[in-house]
Amino acid sequence: MSKRRFQDAAIAGIGHTEYSKASGRSELQLAAECAKAACDDAGISPHDIDGMITFTIDNNDEIMLARCLGVKDLAYTTRIPGGGAAAAATIYQAMAMVNAGLCKHVLIWRAMNERSQYRFGQNPNQQMMAFQSGNGTGSLLWCVPYGAMTPASWGALQAARYMHRFGITNRDLAFVSVQQRAYAANNPDAWFYGKPITLEDHQASKWIQEPWLRLLDCCQESDGGVAVLVTSLQRARDMKQKPVRIVGATQSIPYNVEVISNYYHEDLTEMPEAKGTAKRLWEQTGLGPQDMQAAMIYDAFSPHVLLQLEAFGFCRPGEAAGFVKSGGMALDGVLPTNTNGGLSGEAYIHGMNSMIEGVRQIRGTSHNQVTRRSVEHVLVSSGMAGAVLGKA
Amino acid sequence: MSTAPETPAPPKPTRIAPIVTLDAKFFWDAADRGEFLGERCGQCKAFRFPPRPMCPHCHSLTREEVKLSGHGTVHGWTIPRHPPPFGFKEAPIVVIVQLDEGFRMVSNLVGVAYHDVRQDMPVEVDFEPTMGNHKVPVFRPRSAS
Numbered sequence: 001m002s003k004r005r006f007q008d009a010a011i012a013g014i015g016h017t018e019y020s021k022a023s024g025r026s027e028l029q030l031a032a033e034c035a036k037a038a039c040d041d042a043g044i045s046p047h048d049i050d051g052m053i054t055f056t057i058d059n060n061d062e063i064m065l066a067r068c069l070g071v072k073d074l075a076y077t078t079r080i081p082g083g084g085a086a087a088a089a090t091i092y093q094a095m096a097m098v099n100a101g102l103c104k105h106v107l108i109w110r111a112m113n114e115r116s117q118y119r120f121g122q123n124p125n126q127q128m129m130a131f132q133s134g135n136g137t138g139s140l141l142w143c144v145p146y147g148a149m150t151p152a153s154w155g156a157l158q159a160a161r162y163m164h165r166f167g168i169t170n171r172d173l174a175f176v177s178v179q180q181r182a183y184a185a186n187n188p189d190a191w192f193y194g195k196p197i198t199l200e201d202h203q204a205s206k207w208i209q210e211p212w213l214r215l216l217d218c219c220q221e222s223d224g225g226v227a228v229l230v231t232s233l234q235r236a237r238d239m240k241q242k243p244v245r246i247v248g249a250t251q252s253i254p255y256n257v258e259v260i261s262n263y264y265h266e267d268l269t270e271m272p273e274a275k276g277t278a279k280r281l282w283e284q285t286g287l288g289p290q291d292m293q294a295a296m297i298y299d300a301f302s303p304h305v306l307l308q309l310e311a312f313g314f315c316r317p318g319e320a321a322g323f324v325k326s327g328g329m330a331l332d333g334v335l336p337t338n339t340n341g342g343l344s345g346e347a348y349i350h351g352m353n354s355m356i357e358g359v360r361q362i363r364g365t366s367h368n369q370v371t372r373r374s375v376e377h378v379l380v381s382s383g384m385a386g387a388v389l390g391k392a
Numbered sequence: 393m394s395t396a397p398e399t400p401a402p403p404k405p406t407r408i409a410p411i412v413t414l415d416a417k418f419f420w421d422a423a424d425r426g427e428f429l430g431e432r433c434g435q436c437k438a439f440r441f442p443p444r445p446m447c448p449h450c451h452s453l454t455r456e457e458v459k460l461s462g463h464g465t466v467h468g469w470t471i472p473r474h475p476p477p478f479g480f481k482e483a484p485i486v487v488i489v490q491l492d493e494g495f496r497m498v499s500n501l502v503g504v505a506y507h508d509v510r511q512d513m514p515v516e517v518d519f520e521p522t523m524g525n526h527k528v529p530v531f532r533p534r535s536a537s
């Protein structure tokens with residue numbers, strides 16, 4: 001008889017470095033620092049990590065990181081493709097390994113000098129021209145000879161049909177950015193701490209992709225590292241922090257969908273991967289949009305927040321812009337969203353910094369804590385993957 | 393010693409050449425010849441894009457490279473302003489073209505002013521040169537016919 005049995009999973013620790021534009025140290029050091037911080041937060045020794053998960057495009061070698069941390073005996077490592085879509089998928093895989101009884105302490109990390117060493121927002125350099133499999137970006141080579149060379153150009157093309165169909169203007173997007181920057185302004189960890197913006201600031205910012213995206217619709221480019229420590233709910237109860245239960249987590253990659261050069265599926269006015277994630281997640285957890293007291297939604301570009309709000313059923317198709325405009329994302333709104341300031345306001349650690357904000361909202365430790373109601377459940381989404389975090 | 397002035401050579405193309413993979417080589421080779429080809433299944437005749445070795449419907453490995461009408465509509469578009477895309481003197485109009493054959497591809501819309509771009513406007517294929525003596529299919533407005 002196998003001694004393995006299903007075990008509920010929980011997040012026992014979170015850690016991050018400062019978020020900056022020039023960390024002044026190696027990506028490996030950032031990874032080691034945030035990993036150690038997550039272990040300290042949980043109250044375990046890094047020696048006891050037995051699973052390690054990151055993104056395919058993280059530059060750090062897991063063995064070197066394990067050597068930094070003194071990991072004694074690693075039982076599992078994996079990497080998840082799809083750029084930032086991997087963010088919530090790391091939680092999904094860590095949950096599955098713990099559920100299966102195969103790992104005790106899974107470390108998730110993402111660490112990068114994405115501003116000081118290389119810039120996702122710039123035209124590709126020779127090294128980045130290798131649009132190879134594994135990164136979930138296989139069709140970028142069909143974009144590059146046409147001058148669509150940056151994530152913003154791919155993202156704008158993805159949003160154009162949606163915005164056109166529902167008559168969403170760039171000014172409508174401003175409400176997403178203004179809200180997220182208001183959150184960031186109150187979050188000492190955020191790069192834009194103390195720097196809120198107005199609708200006029202948004203409209204005065206330069207076009208990145210005309211007529212869809214201005215500078216203030218785009219996420220930042222950042223240096224920094226974020227780590228999460230996942231263990232069983234049972235073990236987490238004996239650790240330092242109040243456990244945050246992973247109520248459910250999943251991934252969805254429907255036919256003909258890919259991460260960002262995502263122009264080949266049936267209906268470009270919706271995000272089928274997020275719809276698929278939502279369907280599985282609501283089925284898996286028995287919960288629905290009405291059960292979420294906050295959400296952290298991957299915001300590479302502001303229209304993608306709207307598309308996900310619709311895909312997860314918080315709004316009907318075409319209604320997310322109105323939802324945000326009327327304060328839906330605010331602390332006193334229907335669904336406080338990206339309360340850390342998101343990837344535009346806090347930092348761009350490839351979505352992982354928003355994942356840990358979801359943990360903080362459950363713990364009750366956010367700088368923009370939802371207090372109007374008890375936070376029982378938070379949705380964290382990176383489009384192709386999502387998780388529901390909850391009280392233990 | 394002076395020689396008669398010759399017609400100045402046309403400016404060298406600055407657009408970067410396509411990134412050619414084995415499965416899409418037929419597409420770019422055809423473009424070099426000024427032909428616009430698509431790929432469909434040799435068995436069930438379904439078109440597919442991007443090109444790939446297996447039909448997702450019947451799993452046949454037989455492929456047919458067929459001449460496309462070159463007609464389509466603008467399904468979505470954007471003008472990359474910042475950073476200016478490498479290889480373009482003026483910002484290009486990047487489009488998703490919905491081809492009459494039922495699939496989409498990313499391309500450029502040429503021969504039209506920015507403010508005249510319309511969603512779903514009819515377009516037809518043309519070709520533009522790239523560095524390294526290659527060509528890529530682009531699209532220009534199609535008059536109603």
Ligand SMILES: [Zn+2]
Pocket residue numbers: 433434435436437438447448449450451452
């Ligand atoms: Zn077939």
